[in-house]
Amino acid sequence: MKSEHYKLKQLLNLYYSGLTTPDDERRLIEMFDAIDELPADMIADRDIVTALHDDVAIDVPDAAADNISLFIDKLARQERRAAAGRKFFAYGGVAASLAIVVSLILFIVKSSTPNPNEITDPQTAYNETERAILMVSESLNKTGAFMNEANHILSKITFIDDSLFEEDDELYDDSIYNELNDGKF
Secondary structure (H helix, E strand, O other), X not given: OHHHHHHHHHHHHHHHHOOOOHHHHHHHHHHHHHOOOOOHHHHHHHHHHHHHHOOOOOOOOOOHHHXXXXXXXXXXXXXXXXXXXXXHHHHHHHHHHHHHHHHXXXXXXXXHOOOOOOOOOHXXXXXXXXHHHHHHHHHHHHHHHHHHHHHHHHHHOOOOOHHHOOOOOOOOOOOHXXXXXXXXX
């Protein structure tokens, strides 16, 4: 009895490992049928093996093969699209990295060449600043002199009719205001 249980366990291990031949599987089923008192831990194994090897007819619909083929084609298309997207991101990442590297190199090269308008000597910078301030001061002095001359010329000009600049409420006889208000118009 022990030897039969031992052989049965060996065949079960081979069966669950997928290493049995069809003859081994038939012998396994026969051994399950031949043993009257089966240990409790092997009852579930017997039920599984016999259920899998019963001659159960499986009804497969006619369109199942076509549906499976279409589904496989759909999965293949999705995989190609995903692969194309991964390629795009890979190329985009490489392009972005190259752009960053080129930008850094250009920045370093440009910042390393001296600017011809840049003054690095403090004494020269002081002299140039002083010269610029003197130019602004001379320009302001010229503007002040021009303003004085313009005021002097304007003071010499006299207007013939000062009434143009006066505000008075006196009505003149020839005023169009009088004609409009009298209603003669």
